[in-house]
Amino acid sequence: MISNKMVEYVQSSSIIRAMFEEGKRLAAIHGAENVYDFSLGNPNAEAPKAVKDAIIEIINNESVTMVHGYMNNSGYEDVRVAIAQSINNKFGTSFNETNIVMTVGAAGGLNVILKTLLNPGDEVIVFAPYFGEYRSYVANYDGNLVVVSPNTVDFQPNLAEFKEKITSRTKAVIINSPNNPTGVVYSKDTIIKLSEILREKQSELGTDIYIISDEPYRELSYDGVEVPYLTQYYDNTIVGYSYSKSLSLPGERIGYLVIPHEVADFANMIAAANVANRILGFVNAPSLFQRVIAKCLNADVDIDIYNKNRELLYNSLIEYGYECIKPEGAFYLFVKSPIADEKEFCSVAKKYNILIVPGTSFACPGYVRMAYCVSYQTIEKALPSFKALIEEVRK
Amino acid sequence: MISNKMVEYVQSSSIIRAMFEEGKRLAAIHGAENVYDFSLGNPNAEAPKAVKDAIIEIINNESVTMVHGYMNNSGYEDVRVAIAQSINNKFGTSFNETNIVMTVGAAGGLNVILKTLLNPGDEVIVFAPYFGEYRSYVANYDGNLVVVSPNTVDFQPNLAEFKEKITSRTKAVIINSPNNPTGVVYSKDTIIKLSEILREKQSELGTDIYIISDEPYRELSYDGVEVPYLTQYYDNTIVGYSYSKSLSLPGERIGYLVIPHEVADFANMIAAANVANRILGFVNAPSLFQRVIAKCLNADVDIDIYNKNRELLYNSLIEYGYECIKPEGAFYLFVKSPIADEKEFCSVAKKYNILIVPGTSFACPGYVRMAYCVSYQTIEKALPSFKALIEEVRK
Numbered sequence: 001m002i003s004n005k006m007v008e009y010v011q012s013s014s015i016i017r018a019m020f021e022e023g024k025r026l027a028a029i030h031g032a033e034n035v036y037d038f039s040l041g042n043p044n045a046e047a048p049k050a051v052k053d054a055i056i057e058i059i060n061n062e063s064v065t066m067v068h069g070y071m072n073n074s075g076y077e078d079v080r081v082a083i084a085q086s087i088n089n090k091f092g093t094s095f096n097e098t099n100i101v102m103t104v105g106a107a108g109g110l111n112v113i114l115k116t117l118l119n120p121g122d123e124v125i126v127f128a129p130y131f132g133e134y135r136s137y138v139a140n141y142d143g144n145l146v147v148v149s150p151n152t153v154d155f156q157p158n159l160a161e162f163k164e165k166i167t168s169r170t171k172a173v174i175i176n177s178p179n180n181p182t183g184v185v186y187s188k189d190t191i192i193k194l195s196e197i198l199r200e201k202q203s204e205l206g207t208d209i210y211i212i213s214d215e216p217y218r219e220l221s222y223d224g225v226e227v228p229y230l231t232q233y234y235d236n237t238i239v240g241y242s243y244s245k246s247l248s249l250p251g252e253r254i255g256y257l258v259i260p261h262e263v264a265d266f267a268n269m270i271a272a273a274n275v276a277n278r279i280l281g282f283v284n285a286p287s288l289f290q291r292v293i294a295k296c297l298n299a300d301v302d303i304d305i306y307n308k309n310r311e312l313l314y315n316s317l318i319e320y321g322y323e324c325i326k327p328e329g330a331f332y333l334f335v336k337s338p339i340a341d342e343k344e345f346c347s348v349a350k351k352y353n354i355l356i357v358p359g360t361s362f363a364c365p366g367y368v369r370m371a372y373c374v375s376y377q378t379i380e381k382a383l384p385s386f387k388a389l390i391e392e393v394r395k
Numbered sequence: 396m397i398s399n400k401m402v403e404y405v406q407s408s409s410i411i412r413a414m415f416e417e418g419k420r421l422a423a424i425h426g427a428e429n430v431y432d433f434s435l436g437n438p439n440a441e442a443p444k445a446v447k448d449a450i451i452e453i454i455n456n457e458s459v460t461m462v463h464g465y466m467n468n469s470g471y472e473d474v475r476v477a478i479a480q481s482i483n484n485k486f487g488t489s490f491n492e493t494n495i496v497m498t499v500g501a502a503g504g505l506n507v508i509l510k511t512l513l514n515p516g517d518e519v520i521v522f523a524p525y526f527g528e529y530r531s532y533v534a535n536y537d538g539n540l541v542v543v544s545p546n547t548v549d550f551q552p553n554l555a556e557f558k559e560k561i562t563s564r565t566k567a568v569i570i571n572s573p574n575n576p577t578g579v580v581y582s583k584d585t586i587i588k589l590s591e592i593l594r595e596k597q598s599e600l601g602t603d604i605y606i607i608s609d610e611p612y613r614e615l616s617y618d619g620v621e622v623p624y625l626t627q628y629y630d631n632t633i634v635g636y637s638y639s640k641s642l643s644l645p646g647e648r649i650g651y652l653v654i655p656h657e658v659a660d661f662a663n664m665i666a667a668a669n670v671a672n673r674i675l676g677f678v679n680a681p682s683l684f685q686r687v688i689a690k691c692l693n694a695d696v697d698i699d700i701y702n703k704n705r706e707l708l709y710n711s712l713i714e715y716g717y718e719c720i721k722p723e724g725a726f727y728l729f730v731k732s733p734i735a736d737e738k739e740f741c742s743v744a745k746k747y748n749i750l751i752v753p754g755t756s757f758a759c760p761g762y763v764r765m766a767y768c769v770s771y772q773t774i775e776k777a778l779p780s781f782k783a784l785i786e787e788v789r790k
Contacts, residue, residue: 001512001603001659001660001663002511002512002660002663002664002667003510003511003512003513003514003517003536003667004514005514006510006511006663006667006670006671007663009667009670009671009674010663010666010667010670013666013669013670014666040465042464042465043460043464044460046459046460047459047460047463051463052454052459055450055454056451056454059447059450059451064441064442064447064643065438065439065440065441065442065643067646068442068446068643068644068645068646068647069437069438069643069645069646070435070437070645070646071646104499104648104676104677104678105676105678107676107677107678108676108677108678109676110676111675111676112676115398115401116397116398116401117396117397117398118398119398119399119400122398133673133674136673136674137674137676140674140675141398208396248459248460248463248464249463250463250464250465250678251462251463251464251465251466251679251681251682251683252463252681252682252683253499253648253677253678253679253680253681253682264396265396265397268396268397268401268402268405269397271405271408271409272397272398272401272404272405274408275401275404275405275408276401276404278528278531279404279528279531279532279535280506280535280675280676281499281500281502281503281504281505281506281507281532281675281677282499282502282503282648282676282677283499283500283502283503283645283648284646284648285648286646286647286648286681286684287646287647287648288646288647288683288684289681289683
């Protein structure tokens with residue numbers, strides 16, 4: 001008999017599973033090439049060749065027992081040195097290896113830092129629309145998720161409501177920019193104001209409130225937009241990074257946390273993150289891929305692939321009459337449902353072999369998420385169906 | 396400010412850290428080659444060449460986006476098919492891919508299954524001496540660890556006390572054979588009796604009690620001893636396996652859970668384990684190494700390396716007057732401390748540059764653990780010091 005908490009999860013996961021099965025059913029009937037699956041955030045751009053070269057170089061030249069062996073739970077020291085320097089070069093920060101904890105992707109990193117921080121009943125604030133897994137991650141440590149309602153004008157965070165929702169139990173705020181599901185980049189102005197509110201509230205309440213900046217999409221930004229590096233704006237910032245998108249390595253589970261010296265309770269935070277990495281069962285980030293990414297710090301996937309997709313899908317949808325903010329990052333469009341009930345809209349879309357995710361999954365009903373990390377051809381082929389779809393629901 | 400729970404962990408981890416620092420201090424004074432570190436279970440046998448060959452074959456021949464991409468949270472289906480067949484060939488079982496969940500090592504697997512099973516306050520029984528991390532893993536899900544006291548005659552589980560400690564809150568029993576820290580293999584007779592007790596108690600209490608068999612050392616057994624496969628003895632058995640020792644890949648974090656169809660609540664157990672893998676932040680076991688181990692199912696590290704170490708260290712210690720059960724598996728000796736206070740003994744050992752772990756860490760005071768996964772030369776060089784050590788403390 002599974003635990004009570006898991007009963008609920010299994011029920012809701014069966015809904016996602018049903019969507020997945022529906023995709024397979026449609027593919028069986030119409031052929032996979034005639035099903036337009038925009039439901040998954042699985043990068044379609046290939047990992048850069050530097051990754052393959054690094055793997056071969058490492059397994060040919062480095063010690064076998066070292067490459068595949070245990071190391072400090074925070075990761076190989078030389079890898080952490082290289083990552084710290086790379087961040088410093090990009091953002092003018094002054095990190096060293098003691099600020100870096102290698103993690104099993106950003107999902108692993110977020111769990112490590114939430115385990116480190118949360119007492120039962122502590123509150124963690126998120127801005128809708130938000131990545132639904134945050135709810136589970138916070139619940140893992142018996143924290144309470146506090147949701148700030150969406151600002152559907154430009155999908156920047158609703159800061160007035162944010163300020164009202166900070167209490168003496170607020171332990172952390174999760175920021176995700178470029179954002180899943182909107183693709184919006186939180187502006188420098190947003191970050192400055194948000195930081196000011198937090199400093200004010202910290203001093204008013206006499207507590208520490210941490211920003212947890214979840215940055216798997218950092219490298220995926222377009223039109224030269226600046227994605228502010230949050231440790232430069234607010235001392236109590238922890239960054240969770242992942243190579244899942246920037247190097248197209250989602251299955252390899254490789255990322256890191258940055259815990260700056262400026263963070264309150266720094267020594268305990270680092271020690272606790274180290275222990276949490278171990279006792280949650282991660283033990284350490286996968287060893288070969290720690291060494292691989294250290295050799296690929298200047299490599300990136302070809303984001304032109306995503307940018308072309310973005311332009312084609314965004315421009316076409318606008319032309320057909322859809323409403324959508326043009327995203328500056330990630331690989332999602334967050335489109336206003338042409339009818340009030342976006343779940344109904346997603347159902348109708350299936351008739352056109354289009355698979356998209358209702359905004360309710362991101363605490364933002366009335367919208368749908370389209371992941372455009374698919375082939376350009378898939379978008380081209382899907383366009384007439386998107387046109388027919390809006391024409392049908394507008395009737 | 397870190398969470399209250401983590402404050403305690405950080406304090407106790409600083410003791411382990413102090414031991415580690417002491418090793419570094421001694422190495423700096425005497426040279427690393429003159430410090431005899433028997434404190435860590437870090438395999439020194441090299442990963443077999445099959446691992447390197449598999450990596451190269453995969454990255455040269457398989458699709459880049461597939462190899463490094465997301466897959467079902469349970470792992471690649473073809474990998475799970477191959478593992479199920481391999482288990483069936485070895486143990487005459489009838490598993491298929493639906494029984495296998497790929498995990499981030501055995502530590503990841505144990506966390507997944509405990510998350511799946513435990514309600515707060517549920518009890519998990521372990522047999523002392525036991526791997527200390529079990530306490531943290533169970534505490535992660537607010538379970539209570541119930542410790543059966545050690546049977547220091549032969550280190551088989553104390554079954555009379557076990558039977559007494561089973562209550563209506565008992566959700567699971569963790570079995571670890573070959574055992575860390577004793578190296579003892581639980582006999583077929585032990586497993587049969589333990590299974591009978593569990594069946595009796597299940598029917599008496601009307602509950603399901605699961606065996607969680609933690610098997611990272613399964614392949615490390617000596618003298619042809621049989622390590623019983625527990626699913627053949629007891630229906631409610633879940634196996635947690637790891638390639639950390641059998642292929643010397645501890646840093647790669649690759650293992651699996653076996654959840655047999657015979658397990659109570661099977662469909663929910665599989666669904667929940669899948670979800671737990673995702674929401675705990677593992678998401679999936681590292682993708683490249685899933686594919687690697689599928690190609691290395693018939694490969695093994697050279698356990699003769701460990702066996703030679705075992706013979707040399709065991710025979711020498713017995714000759715010098717130490718008392719110890721000859722272990723049949725793993726790579727540990729669990730030696731009776733020649734003086735009552737084994738922590739004091741470990742302190743004196745340091746004077747001889749010998750690093751060993753007090754039994755208190757495994758809930759078995761009066762004993763010390765020596766990990767002989769070191770070079771043969773290290774053992775040879777350490778022997779005169781072991782002799783001098785017992786002579787000093789016996790004075």
